[in-house]
Amino acid sequence: MPRPRGHPRSLRARPELQRLEPKVLLTTFTLTSPTRGALLPAGVSPVGGIVIDLIGEGGSRVVSQIRARDLFVGDFEGGNPPESRGNPGTIGERPGFSPAVVDALGGALAELSVRLTVDDGDTGPGDFDRDDNTLLLNGIAVGRFDRVPTVETDASGTAILSENPEGGFRNDRVDTGFFHVTDPEVLRLVLDSIRDTGAIVVQLLDDDPGDNFFDFTVGIDAALIDVDLPPEPQNRSPRITSLRVEEPVVEGRPSRVIVSASDPDADDAITFRFALEGDGRIEPSETPGEAWLTVPRDGTVRLSVRVEDDRGAFDEAGRAVVVRNAAPSVTVAADQDAIEGREAILAIGSFDDPGLEDGWSVAVDWGDGSAVETFPVDRPGPIPPRPHRYLQDGDYSVTVRVSDGADASEASALVRVRNAPPALQQVLAPRRVTLGTPVDLAAAVSDPGILDPLTVSIDWGAGEPSRIDLPPGSTAFESAFLYDRIGSFVITVTVSDDRQESAVLGVPVTVEAPEPVPPAQAADQALAEALLPADPADPRPATLAIAPDGPGRPAPAPSPSPATLAAPIATLVGQDAPDPAPRASSPPPIPVEAPSAVVSAEQTAPAAPPPPTESAGVAAGSAEAPDAAAVGPEAIASASPSPAVVDPGPDPDPDATMAPETATVAPAVGAADAAEAASSTAVAAGDDDPGAETRSGAMRATVLIVAALTVRRGGSRIRQSLRSASVRSARS
Structure with a gap:
């Protein structure tokens, strides 16, 4: 039966065994009241008798049970006891509602329920009395029999043999069900009658009386027909008013959980028990009602809390918690130095990720226009160094980006690349030439910085020096010079890059006079x-x-x-x-x-x-x-x-x-x-x-x-x- 609107999500249940076909199952149906009090007190039998559950406005509770042996047997025209005959006929009576008990209810009823076990009630679907029977408390109608969801149990009430969600106590079956009353006017009238009489009389009003036979002890275990519970105030369970988690909840990072709860019984101490469905852990803090929630992965988990007093009464609440992914945090290495054209092993840095991931991807942008280098890593911590060759001197910003597949973070550091001077690898020129013959010079050059333009200066030792501008990547050059006099000279070749770093090489050359031409002869x-x-x-x-x-x-x-x-x-x-x-x-x-x-x-x-x-x-x-x-x-x-x-x-x-x-x-x-x-x-x-x-x-x-x-x-x-x-x- 659905709970009345505004009822808190709390349960009070006492596990019992029930036999269903060849299986034995725990069932709480017959021991769980539809009121906010939920689980019935320990003294209540699983089946049989009449159980009355009264809930006051302040949450106080009074539960009582009339034993099955004292209930009416027969039809209401000739059954026993004789004083119970009539229409309405009396099923049973529960005295003992003293003014103290009534006052414990707080002056008003919030809700009540009545559990009834009936054999051959004939108000189930298709039965002849389906629309004829009404339940009365102290003469006040509280519900119709055909509208109560029922279950069929065995004699001990531990096994559910069948269910009847359509309502009614069925023919030739021992059905148990709860009448649930939330109408404020009906509740007021009932409480006034209890206060006036100090008792509760349970009656059945039949539109065509005398057509059915009742035995409220049939199908009930003998040990249960004598269970009797006088009305007395029950311990009231604590109530949870809120359950919240400080947002955002991020994987791998503790998040604080705060529970607000109270116990209507001022003398009761309460405890908090947290549970988590899914990966993670929840650890209570030193502050009552608070805990720390840590989930290793992003996703959704369910958090639940149970608030219980020292006499076993409790309330429970739960909620889904969405856990966000945490982006890795990157720490780059300190500024580093390198030389152009030479491969350098450069430190990358390290990263941390509080989440438990399957792997991470590292991308390094060297800042020189080369392709971004990407490689996987399988754990947080130091990132292995990587080799790289800068082709030009200068300052470069190296950006390291780490991704866990969902989020990424990055950081940058500076690499200072120093210039490398060019080199003259070979200079070829004749050692001796004849005056009037040009000196042909060829040389091979190199520069580790292949993007450097080069300038060649040739001092021939006579005349004006020669200048040659070489584009980046050049490896050789040629030049020629014609001397205008004989003698020994040193050809000085200088090659310079754009940073004015140079390489110099000298080559000697001798210019000789030509052999004399003999005079004309006879x-x-x-x-x-x-x-x-x-x-x-x-x-x-x-x-x-x-x-x-x-x-x-x-x-x-x-x-x-x-x-x-x-x-x-x-x-x-x-x-x-x-x-x-x-x-x-x-x-x-x-x-x-x-x-x-x-x-x-x-x-x-x-x-x-x-x-x-x-x-x-x-x-x-x-x-x-x-x-x-x-x-x-x-x-x-x-x-x-x-x-x-x-x-x-x-x-x-x-x-x-x-x-x-x-x-x-x-x-x-x-x-x-x-x-x-x-x-x-x-x-x-x-x-x-x-x-x-x-x-x-x-x-x-x-x-x-x-x-x-x-x-x-x-x-x-x-x-x-x-x-x-x-x-x-x-x-x-």
């Missing part, structure tokens, strides 16, 4: 030089003395000749000629006509050399010198004789197998001067001799050949032979 001289390179071992210049026109005529002053001129290898005529090489054959001897007298600068008077023997042959020399070091710097020239066959004469000179008559050569005259002297002599002779021109050409060839032999071999015997041949030519 065809004969060019041929001679092509055949025999100059030997710089003897730096003394050679001079040529032209024979005078007559004995005693002084030789002309020698003209200087370049030291680099050299006589060629040519055909040797004489005893000192080298053996012919297998690779070359000697040319035939040149017929020489006796020229005009030529006197060497080393001679004052010509001496007649001995004539060569008839057995003397012609020797040919190779065009290749056996040793360049044997060639002296002397250049020898000869006057060109006219082409003629020379008579060897009677002088058997072993050094000249076939020595041509030629001019005498002085060591201080060069090859070019010798050729000039020979030419001059030939011209002088040609004035008087029509064959002089021919003889002059032959003499020039002879002079060059002799010069080559003299330079190559440098032998004194050859020079001596040449002088002898020259004297003989002059005599002839």
Whole structure:
């Protein structure tokens, strides 16, 4: 049966066993009054008799029970006791309501209930007396039988065999139900009648009396039919007026619970008992009626409290509590330092979360525009350090964000990234160049800060320095410079970044003069030089003395000749000629006509050399010198004789197998001067001799050949032979 409006949510129940089919279950239906008093006192039987529960306005309670043995048996026209017959017929009477008991009710009734157990009541659904029977207290109607929800129990009242929520005491069943009265006027009339009579008379009013038989002891255990409880004030239970939790309730954090309650019996002490359905704990505080609630996870839990006095009366209340998620709290590491371009292991910090979560996610924004780094962690506390490489120097704000899946929090710290200087890894340049040739320079550079622009400055040691601006990420550069003078220089290369940090490297270079270009040469001289390179071992210049026109005529002053001129290898005529090489054959001897007298600068008077023997042959020399070091710097020239066959004469000179008559050569005259002297002599002779021109050409060839032999071999015997041949030519 529904409680009257305004009734507090409290229960008073005494657990009992009830048998339902093969099961034995606890039931509180027959022992729980629909009044606010709820659970009936311990002296009340589970079933049988008539139980009267009176609740005063102040919460006071008076409960009494009329034993089943004293109730009416039979129909109300002829049943017993006879004084109970009639219509209304009396079911039973409860005396003992003294003025003290009535006064305990506080001067007015708030509600009352009457429990009745009836066998074969015939007021259930479809029964013939369904709308005919009314219950009276002291002659005042308090309810109809067919409107009372009932249950069928066994004889002990511990097992519910069937239920009848539609109301009424059914045919051929032992049903128990509560009449509940909340009408203020009815309650006033009942209380006045109790005060006037000191008793309560329970009656049944039947619209067609005498048609039903009643036995209120049938189906009741024998031990229960004699239970009797006189009216007396009952201990009043404490009352809970409020139950609240300080908001917000956050996971993992204690929240205070406050309960307001009181006991109508001033002498009763009350206690508070808290309970929590779900994860968490609740701990009473030192202040009565307060406790601390801690729930490890967000969600909803149910909190309940029981307030009980020292005689067992109690009241209960409960409520749902919504627990909010707590965001993690982040503590970042102190400011840190790093160097651009280098990987640094950076501390992240730590976090705390009062809630019990399955895991957390950490996101680190390094503040340099790189991707946010996200990784999981499985417990609060220190966050493992992470590596990171900053590409540019500067100050960066690192933000650490920790999320538990529902909420997140973040904090930031500073990382100071220092600049790293650039490096010159390699500079390539020639060590020597010729004046007029550019110096090509190439270098490899690097900078750990790949976002740094670079500036290259090149000091060539002469002229204006060069400047090159390199974009970020450059790794090499090239440049060139043309020196305008010879000398040794140091090329200084400096590479700088945007923070003016530099790397410097120096490279030496020597600028040399180009090799001199030889002067234009006569065809004969060019041929001679092509055949025999100059030997710089003897730096003394050679001079040529032209024979005078007559004995005693002084030789002309020698003209200087370049030291680099050299006589060629040519055909040797004489005893000192080298053996012919297998690779070359000697040319035939040149017929020489006796020229005009030529006197060497080393001679004052010509001496007649001995004539060569008839057995003397012609020797040919190779065009290749056996040793360049044997060639002296002397250049020898000869006057060109006219082409003629020379008579060897009677002088058997072993050094000249076939020595041509030629001019005498002085060591201080060069090859070019010798050729000039020979030419001059030939011209002088040609004035008087029509064959002089021919003889002059032959003499020039002879002079060059002799010069080559003299330079190559440098032998004194050859020079001596040449002088002898020259004297003989002059005599002839």
